[in-house]
Amino acid sequence: MDDARGTVEAVARSSYGRLLAYLSSQTRDVAGAEDALGEALLSALHSWPERGVPDQPEAWLLTAARHRLIDQARRARVREEHRETLQRLASGAAAGADPGGVFPDRRAELLFVCAHPAIDSALHTPLMLQTVLGLDAARIAQAFLVSPSTMGQRLVRAKRKIRETGISFTMPRDQDLPPRLDAVLEAIYAAYGLGREEAAGVDPSNEDLAEEALWLARVVRQRMPEEPEVRGLLALILFCHSRRSARRGPDGRYVPLSEQDPATWSTAAIREAEAELSAAAQSGRPGRFQLEAAIQSVHAERAQTGRTDWPAIVVFYEHLVRLAPTLGAGVAQAAAAAEAHGFAEALLMLDRLDRAAVTMYQPYWAVRAHVLRSLGRAAEAREAYDRAIGLAEDPATRQFLLARRG
Amino acid sequence: MQYVMLIYETPEDFETRGSGAGHPYIAAWRAYHKALVASGAYVGGAPLQDMGTATTVRLKEGRRRVQDGPFAEAKEQLGGFIILDLPSLDAALEWAARCPTAATGAIEVRPVDAEAHETVLAP
Numbered sequence: 074m075d076d077a078r079g080t081v082e083a084v085a086r087s088s089y090g091r092l093l094a095y096l097s098s099q100t101r102d103v104a105g106a107e108d109a110l111g112e113a114l115l116s117a118l119h120s121w122p123e124r125g126v127p128d129q130p131e132a133w134l135l136t137a138a139r140h141r142l143i144d145q146a147r148r149a150r151v152r153e154e155h156r157e158t159l160q161r162l163a164s165g166a167a168a169g170a171d172p173g174g175v176f177p178d179r180r181a182e183l184l185f186v187c188a189h190p191a192i193d194s195a196l197h198t199p200l201m202l203q204t205v206l207g208l209d210a211a212r213i214a215q216a217f218l219v220s221p222s223t224m225g226q227r228l229v230r231a232k233r234k235i236r237e238t239g240i241s242f243t244m245p246r247d248q249d250l251p252p253r254l255d256a257v258l259e260a261i262y263a264a265y266g267l268g269r270e271e272a273a274g275v276d277p278s279n280e281d282l283a284e285e286a287l288w289l290a291r292v293v294r295q296r297m298p299e300e301p302e303v304r305g306l307l308a309l310i311l312f313c314h315s316r317r318s319a320r321r322g323p324d325g326r327y328v329p330l331s332e333q334d335p336a337t338w339s340t341a342a343i344r345e346a347e348a349e350l351s352a353a354a355q356s357g358r359p360g361r362f363q364l365e366a367a368i369q370s371v372h373a374e375r376a377q378t379g380r381t382d383w384p385a386i387v388v389f390y391e392h393l394v395r396l397a398p399t400l401g402a403g404v405a406q407a408a409a410a411a412e413a414h415g416f417a418e419a420l421l422m423l424d425r426l427d428r429a430a431v432t433m434y435q436p437y438w439a440v441r442a443h444v445l446r447s448l449g450r451a452a453e454a455r456e457a458y459d460r461a462i463g464l465a466e467d468p469a470t471r472q473f474l475l476a477r478r479g
Numbered sequence: 480m481q482y483v484m485l486i487y488e489t490p491e492d493f494e495t496r497g498s499g500a501g502h503p504y505i506a507a508w509r510a511y512h513k514a515l516v517a518s519g520a521y522v523g524g525a526p527l528q529d530m531g532t533a534t535t536v537r538l539k540e541g542r543r544r545v546q547d548g549p550f551a552e553a554k555e556q557l558g559g560f561i562i563l564d565l566p567s568l569d570a571a572l573e574w575a576a577r578c579p580t581a582a583t584g585a586i587e588v589r590p591v592d593a594e595a596h597e598t599v600l601a602p
Binding site: 218219220223432433459461462463464465466468471472475478 | 506
């Protein structure tokens with residue numbers, strides 16, 4: 074009995090995204106597919122312990138969910154949109170994509186729907202996490218720092234929009250692909266909450282969803298191995314992931330990248346990242362994520378060489394800010410320049426950044442404090458440290474900066 | 480839009496008061512306050528003395544009732560408040576997460592009831 078329950082949970086965990094993606098690709102109604110799949114899982118919890126686990130649990134769930142969907146559509150037959158749903162379901166069944174065997178993996182299509190331009194970009198990542206990974210709204214709300222009820226409402230509204238807009242579950246092609254793919258990659262990148270960590274004292278952003286982001290990156294990579302930026306993003310996440318446990322000392326203390334012991338980095342993750350990055354580079358189509366991965370690759374080399382090639386990092390940053398002039402890249406470029414070309418030049422670079430934009434940007438103040446202190450401008454350094462401390466969220470980072478500030 | 484952060488502190492954090500600007504908790508608070516003011520979101524606020532200094536006043540059937548306390552047996556007590564002016568609740572929650580007390584106590588964020596405020600202020 075517990076076995077059957079365990080099987081339901083295991084299937085739910087491993088197949089939720091694939092089942093949901095396939096069901097909603099047929100109806101273009103994510104919310105309806107979620108309800109149907111939820112009910113199917115519930116009835117599996119009742120039926121499997123009594124009648125035994127079916128030979129093909131996924132196929133069983135798919136059939137059960139489809140019956141629910143057809144019921145839903147019949148009940149609302151008067152409404153045109155549901156008539157279409159019914160037709161799509163019927164044609165899906167006729168096309169032989171039916172249980173009994175393998176059903177196609179539509180998770181990548183679902184990711185493209187979640188990051189569709191018609192959907193508020195702030196909801197791209199939360200939608201992906203809920204639909205493809207089955208995370209509940211409360212967990213997503215935590216990572217995005219909004220109340221669970223608000224996140225729940227926003228997700229419901231976004232799914233209604235998917236249905237009403239009739240966003241199609243097909244892979245974008247030709248000139249449509251680059252911007253749509255950017256949005257998907259951007260949303261996965263946001264899930265990782267990649268804290269730039271080249272400079273000491275930079276608040277690592279929320280890494281709550283690191284595993285989930287890695288998983289999503291793999292889903293896209295599996296489907297689109299020929300896209301260099303897809304592999305670039307996976308490489309970037311893997312590089313950052315390889316240093317996860319190195320960021321904290323045994324006492325929970327924050328350990329900046331420059332003080333991390335490379336022996337604590339995951340060599341398996343680094344090896345995989347290197348392979349992805351070199352495969353991407355062979356396409357001859359550089360991009361933002363490949364450049365960011367290349368920077369992390371230089372940091373990773375310290376495990377072999379014992380030193381960091383800062384001039385190489387500076388060159389990569391020059392390309393990166395030309396391609397994607399974000400505030401984060403500008404600050405990280407200055408931090409790298411401080412190591413490669415000295416603190417005076419770094420300060421000039423920091424001074425050139427947009428004054429208004431940096432007010433609330435913690436990494437800027439952390440880097441500025443470090444640079445000013447190294448230049449012997451103690452009073453200004455303390456002011457900058459205060460700003461970096463005041464904007465930090467992570468208590469360990471705060472303690473680190475307080476100690477530096479003196 | 481104005482939001483109020485109600486800051487609930489643990490007894491341990493309360494006891495750091497008077498330890499001077501060098502204490503890590505106080506130093507973190509000084510830095511946090513500076514960043515808040517620099518961002519332009521800070522409207523006002525104040526730390527409160529501990530619950531033991533509270534006095535509660537009620538009028539019951541026309542008679543004054545004055546009590547010491549409340550002495551609720553809570554692990555965290557209201558240690559202060561900050562009023563913020565920000566475009567959204569999301570922005571207010573970000574400031575709440577950065578508050579040094581968030582790591583040990585709790586921060587409650589509530590929007591100011593602008594409508595009720597206006598009714599009271601109306602001539």
